[in-house]
Amino acid sequence: MNRVQFWTVTAVACTGLLLAAANVTLASLNRGLQGDIGVRQQYVQQSVQLEGLYREIIRALAELGARNNDQDVRALLQRHGITYTVNAPAVADPAATGPARR
């Protein structure tokens, strides 16, 4: 093996070594990123479940506050940007609710 051949093979081997090191690093980084994405996905899925609870609490507070005319509960909901209006009970119209006559 002459001098040129020796350095050619050495250059190829060094490039291979660098590529192998890059592959190991990339694989490790990708695994970390994949784990991070999994954690975030889990966080979002748990939050979706909590959203149902949040809506339920708001509905319950609003219903209780409206039913009992609780100003504290109304103020609490307002502090969180939630307002509600109480619909006046519909006045029963005897003519409308009565049996239809033919």
Next chain:
Amino acid sequence: MNIKSVVPISPPAAGETHTGSPERARPRAVQHSAFVPMLLGGLALLVVLGYQTYVLVAERDALNATHTGQQQTVDNAAKLRNSLDALAADTQRLADIGNPNAGLLVTELRKRGISINPQAATGAKADAGAAPASR
């Protein structure tokens, strides 16, 4: 009559050649260099490693895109959790000072296995970055 002596000439034996000098008959030892096989092996390794690097880089790009795409959803989820924590903590405080409606709600939640810790909720409000960190 002139009679010459005739010497019989034996034919050459099988495998024997008439090559002239005995040095030519000796098989030549050809020396091969290790350069070509080593170069071929090295190049094959480079191709495999290069392809692997390409695949890993593409995978990393896809993962980065997924991570970036998740950011908005994660932020919304963190916002929702903070709102829930704050609302639950305020409800608990209202129940603690004797509001019957808030007390009823807290009791119902406790029956379902959900207990509210106002201190933790206020801590969560300050710790808005409780969501998985973004890179």
